[in-house]
Amino acid sequence: MLKINNLTHFYSNANQQKVPIFKNFNLEIKSGEIVALLGPSGCGKTTLVNIIAGYILPTSGEIIVNGLKTSNPGKDRVVINQENDLFDWMTVYENMSLVSSSHQDVDKFLRLSGLHDFQLSYPGELSGGMKKRLSLARALAVGSKFIIMDEPFGSIDYDLRQSLYREFLSIVREAGITVLIVTHDIDEAIFLSEYIVLLGQKPTRILNKFKVNFCYPRQNEIRQLPEFMNIQKVIIEGYGSSRSAIGNNS
Amino acid sequence: MSKFIRPIIGLILFLIAWEMAAINFHNGLLPTPVEVASELFRSLFQREIYIHSLFSISRVLVGFSVAIVSGVGLGLLLGHYKLLGQYFTFIIELIRPIPPIAWIPLSILFFGLGNLSAFFIVFIGSFFPIFTNTYFGASSLPKILQNVAGTFEIRGFVFFRKILFKYSLPYIFSGLKTGLGIAWMSVIAAELIGAQSGLGYYIQLNRLMLRMDNVLLGMLLIGFIGLLLSKILDKLEVFAIPWKK
DSSP states (O other): OEEEEEEEEEEEOTTSOEEEEEEEEEEEEOTTOEEEEEOOTTSSHHHHHHHHHTSSOOSEEEEEETTEEOOSOOTTSEEEOSSOOSOTTSOHHHHHHHHOOOHHHHHHHHHHTTOGGGTTOOGGGSOHHHHHHHHHHHHHHTTOSEEEEESTTTTSOHHHHHHHHHHHHHHHHHHTOEEEEEESOHHHHHHHOSEEEEEOSSSBOEEEEEEOOOOSSOOGGGGGSHHHHHHHHHHHHHHHHHHHHHHHHO | OOTTHHHHHHHHHHHHHHHHHHHHTOSSSSOOHHHHHHHHHHHTTSHHHHHHHHHHHHHHHHHHHHHHHHHHHHHHHHHHSHHHHHHHHHHHHHHTTSOGGGGHHHHHHHHOSSHHHHHHHHHHHHHHHHHHHHHHHHHTOOHHHHHHHHHTTOOHHHIIIIIIHHHHHHHHHHHHHHHHHHHHHHHHHHHHHHOSSSHHHHHHHHHHTTOHHHHHHHHHHHHHHHHHHHHHHHHHHHHHOGGGO
């Protein structure tokens, strides 16, 4: 589904010096997988999302989606952002029908996301959770089989986030969508994903990649299992070794 | 006290102050509110004041409409295509502070006395606030929404109509309100100097005949029609921007 080959990207710092964010970075995600990219703030996660989405061009390297090299944004990989990314001047229905000409699809995904009764509402009249569901429904209505989520639940309170996690997993797994979740929240990464890719500091590299062996649908109780806590420990230790490696290098 | 009572009390106080000024400084030039009201009542049964009002309104509508089309169109284009904007924003900023009244000699030179000249002055007066607000709106479209439009392949005319124009609508209406006020002031200025009809001409003519009651009647009508046009625009705004309710 997604292949990142030899990605290298530089950015200009305040002194106009070229600083590498990625150097020969590689990643592969298979069709239908839910993968979490976990990394500390400032490690280049959002830059990676922008490169995969086609919003910025990398200095070198390839982004291949469904076997095709990509460079521009497109419907084949839809991004759901932390901030509100809906068109506030359009009703719920208009937000959906702008991207999908099929009334049946719009209707189907509005029902799936529980927004069918709010078709005539404007995004400003919806709660934070409903807005996220609408963003997801819009991504599904366009027919995209690959969704990139950039800290999607970051601005939502804890209780609502738990119910959104379950709804989200149920929707994407039913639709067979490949998902790349970018987050710095360890709990969120373990709860949602099948694989976790642990990123280190700049230039960003993969510290570790491992499978999360919990069956779907997942319940809140899995957080009490020793396996869940073990994964948390591995991640925290991974960060620790990354930091000490940086300390030793400097 | 109800919000309807307060403006009425304000109006009554204003009329009392006017009446006292007219009595205390009476030299035959400042008519009292009663004299103006009786002139208003008399004029209601004559065609003259309606014809002059219609001339002024029609000039505003023509000049203002041209300003809307060009100001909104150009504002969206230059606001979205930043590089294109860099070519023109300097010259626009240079012309913008010139008051509409300063264009009157040039407009008479190019268009002569009459409608075309008044259309031009109204256009000049209302174009800049409409353009500037639209430009500001279009250039402030958040990057995240531009990216979303790119992802969903919303491009070209559809992008301009459904994304950029709609997002900029609150800014556009802000420009329309300022622009309409200036348009209405501009048409009176243009008629005072270079027209043979309209409320500005009516005031000028009566000033020459020392009919100060008619001068004040003309001024009151200008205020009333300006208020009416502004209220119509407020209603249109509520209708055009339902998501801001």
